[in-house]
Amino acid sequence: MKRDIKALISEMTLEEKAGLCSGKDTWRLKAVERLGIPSVMVSDGPHGLRKQGGASDHLGLNDSIKAICFPAACAAAASFDEELLEKLGDMLGRECRAEDVAVLLGPAMNIKRSPLCGRNFEYFSEDPYLTGKLAGAQIRGIQKHDVGACAKHFAANNQEYRRMTCSSEVDEKTLREIYLRAFEIVVREAKPWSVMSSYNKINGTYAGESHDLLTKTLRGEWGFDGFVVSDWGAVNDRVLSAEAGLDLEMPYYDGSGDRKLAEAVLSGRLDEKVLDKAVERILKIVFRFYDSACEKENFDREKHHAAAVQAAKKCAVLMKNNGVLPLGRGEEIAYIGPFAKVPRYQGGGSSHINAYRVKGALDMAQGNNLIYADGFGANGEALSKIEVDKAVQKAKNARAAVIFAGLPDSYESEGYDRRHMKLPSSQNELIEKIAAVQPNTVVVLHIGSPVEMPWADDVAAILNMYLGGEGVGEAADALLYGDAEPVGRLPESFPERLEDTPCYLDFPGDGERSVYSEGTYVGYRYYDARNMKVLFPFGHGLSYTEFEFSDMKISASNPFCVTLTVTNTGARMGTETVQIYVSAPDEKCKRLVGFKKICLDVGESKMVRIDLDDRAYEQFSGKLGRWYCRGGAFTVHAGRSSRDIRLTEKIVLKANGVIPLAVDQNTTIAELFEHPATRPTVEKMLAGFRAAVSGGSAERRSEQEAVMLREMALNAPLRALPTFKLITTQQVNALIGQMNVLLDEYNKKGE
Ligand code: GLC
Numbered sequence: 001m002k003r004d005i006k007a008l009i010s011e012m013t014l015e016e017k018a019g020l021c022s023g024k025d026t027w028r029l030k031a032v033e034r035l036g037i038p039s040v041m042v043s044d045g046p047h048g049l050r051k052q053g054g055a056s057d058h059l060g061l062n063d064s065i066k067a068i069c070f071p072a073a074c075a076a077a078a079s080f081d082e083e084l085l086e087k088l089g090d091m092l093g094r095e096c097r098a099e100d101v102a103v104l105l106g107p108a109m110n111i112k113r114s115p116l117c118g119r120n121f122e123y124f125s126e127d128p129y130l131t132g133k134l135a136g137a138q139i140r141g142i143q144k145h146d147v148g149a150c151a152k153h154f155a156a157n158n159q160e161y162r163r164m165t166c167s168s169e170v171d172e173k174t175l176r177e178i179y180l181r182a183f184e185i186v187v188r189e190a191k192p193w194s195v196m197s198s199y200n201k202i203n204g205t206y207a208g209e210s211h212d213l214l215t216k217t218l219r220g221e222w223g224f225d226g227f228v229v230s231d232w233g234a235v236n237d238r239v240l241s242a243e244a245g246l247d248l249e250m251p252y253y254d255g256s257g258d259r260k261l262a263e264a265v266l267s268g269r270l271d272e273k274v275l276d277k278a279v280e281r282i283l284k285i286v287f288r289f290y291d292s293a294c295e296k297e298n299f300d301r302e303k304h305h306a307a308a309v310q311a312a313k314k315c316a317v318l319m320k321n322n323g324v325l326p327l328g329r330g331e332e333i334a335y336i337g338p339f340a341k342v343p344r345y346q347g348g349g350s351s352h353i354n355a356y357r358v359k360g361a362l363d364m365a366q367g368n369n370l371i372y373a374d375g376f377g378a379n380g381e382a383l384s385k386i387e388v389d390k391a392v393q394k395a396k397n398a399r400a401a402v403i404f405a406g407l408p409d410s411y412e413s414e415g416y417d418r419r420h421m422k423l424p425s426s427q428n429e430l431i432e433k434i435a436a437v438q439p440n441t442v443v444v445l446h447i448g449s450p451v452e453m454p455w456a457d458d459v460a461a462i463l464n465m466y467l468g469g470e471g472v473g474e475a476a477d478a479l480l481y482g483d484a485e486p487v488g489r490l491p492e493s494f495p496e497r498l499e500d501t502p503c504y505l506d507f508p509g510d511g512e513r514s515v516y517s518e519g520t521y522v523g524y525r526y527y528d529a530r531n532m533k534v535l536f537p538f539g540h541g542l543s544y545t546e547f548e549f550s551d552m553k554i555s556a557s558n559p560f561c562v563t564l565t566v567t568n569t570g571a572r573m574g575t576e577t578v579q580i581y582v583s584a585p586d587e588k589c590k591r592l593v594g595f596k597k598i599c600l601d602v603g604e605s606k607m608v609r610i611d612l613d614d615r616a617y618e619q620f621s622g623k624l625g626r627w628y629c630r631g632g633a634f635t636v637h638a639g640r641s642s643r644d645i646r647l648t649e650k651i652v653l654k655a656n657g658v659i660p661l662a663v664d665q666n667t668t669i670a671e672l673f674e675h676p677a678t679r680p681t682v683e684k685m686l687a688g689f690r691a692a693v694s695g696g697s698a699e700r701r702s703e704q705e706a707v708m709l710r711e712m713a714l715n716a717p718l719r720a721l722p723t724f725k726l727i728t729t730q731q732v733n734a735l736i737g738q739m740n741v742l743l744d745e746y747n748k749k750g751e
Helices: 005-011 014-020 073-079 082-098 128-143 172-179 181-190 211-221 238-244 256-267 272-290 301-315 385-397 425-437 472-480 524-529 669-674 679-693 703-714 718-724 729-750
Strands: 148-154 167-169 194-197 227-230 317-321 332-336 369-373 400-406 441-446 461-464 513-515 547-554 561-568 574-583 590-600 605-611 619-621 626-628 632-639 645-653
Touching (some): 014 256, 014 272, 073 082, 073 128, 073 301, 082 128, 082 301, 128 148, 128 172, 128 181, 128 590, 148 181, 148 211, 172 181, 211 238, 238 256, 238 272, 301 472, 332 385, 369 385, 385 400, 425 441, 441 472, 547 574, 547 632, 547 645, 561 590, 561 632, 574 605, 590 605, 669 679, 669 703, 679 703, 679 729
Parallel strands (some): 148 194, 167 513, 194 227, 332 369, 332 400, 400 441, 441 461
Antiparallel strands (some): 317 461, 547 561, 561 605, 574 590, 632 645
């Protein structure tokens, strides 16, 4: 049914239009019955439906309906599997359609700038490309059911400390290449029905009041055509936010936002067209959901639960294994730790789901011969010496000991950041004690973000289940005994210690400003640029078999594609995740530009093809106001992780943009040298200078002096040349004019 939304808007009163730009309550939008405009509902969250019927809140405090709790994004990202994310999205969309929810408030896709951010469990990665591709896949899955997704929190919302008022101070290149990049990928490739503007300011302006962000970039550049919804309680100035492009204020509380909009229109401060446009965007989504032909089918909870278990298996990362895994069923194995009984499978806050069914690995009898001891408390508390000794004894006497450790709920959550990266000392101490008496000690981790592991060298294996959703216990069992193979890869670096992290000195800032002084050097970009050791690198993950890469080729045509052959050289079927990185000639680090999973039988070889997009070779220039390739010799790396690079190839590319130049007395010789239009003139001039400074015979100067003079000349602004007695001020002025003529001609040719 095609609705004439503009006609509908023309019949609405000013109050009705203003009213539609905020909610009816915490989760519902207003209806306009007389015009047949229905009220629709939105709900959290990124890894499960948190639909509240009764008392409602945006912090996960009040009850919500039973729903399947899928792997949180920290785990889902470790799958490096777009197909899986689309499948998860498909199930979430089905559940929303069945529960009459029009927009699901997810994926949450902020970059993990620091391991300390309390909501890292809810986010995908430290890498924007991986985040964008996986979040985009989830959005496509959700929206298959004519249910909207909501890409959040736009943007640079990378800490919880003072999240509602703090300003993320980020330079433009870093903002574009790191903090907006994932949103750009999903808007261009997955077309989310909505985007949620974040609480924080960006360089002093609230995200919800930034016209640059919400209109110029999001809509003007990327083509976003849905509605922008505020984070709950994020609106500071309702009229400013409307002018910036924020369409819907949530939640409804006292109607003051609506009144301010109406008054601003009546006073002439706000153009009514701006209000009409916001209403149009909202109604387009309301009716896209409401008029959909998609069936309100009842989904099969058992099927979705089984899918959640399968997903958790694909999200786990085998970080270390000396061969102790997989275990043999029937062997006497000691399971230690309360997470074996009740696994930690999700985080706290607005994403918290009333899970359908959770089982612990200990519940998975099926031929297991298990003995159990707590060893430590579920909230990190230490137990009595007797209890600890009992756990150590049971671990010592078994064939192997599996310690289910991890971060207790209170250690990481929406609303506050972590202050350190440590597991509870009760866990660290117990792991050390058991590893000292049991060579086959396995640690299973339930964590939403990286932790320090002082015992990493002392244990035989580390299996990171992350917060794998309600199926995580069943998945851990299958992986420990080899019924499933570990295929996950780390979507974030695990540093050895907090002090090594890129933003250690700046995070979380003074509460007013959080200065992103590390720039684009986030995560592995930083550790690679500094050639630092890490505990486990981005992209790392072991399998129960081995792989070899060979025969890498890069197509000559742009966009480029990489092909290579992967061989399973081990004794079990296995799935590899090929990662492609690119390093530019002038960059200190490489960046992820492609990835693909490939399943191989024993001895099997397959060719993998990974298509790269233009951005693989580009960087953002504030002066150019766009992405561009600087040209030169690039290196393409194919690896098992960011640190396990197996093959590299060089490729020479032409520049597809030149940084614009306007010459004045402060322009340096170096800038003139770098620009193709002015370089020939400057080369001649430099030759003349060389002759002048060396008194006609260059050999009189030592090598060092020649280098020094050249560098001083290159870095000199034109106005300084007369002081070196190289040319006169009149000549400098003439040169400035001549250079700008050359640049104008060059720019005219380029247009
Ligand atoms: C919360 C979160 C956001 C959530 C919203 C509604 O404060 O920041 O992710 O979707 O409010 O619960």
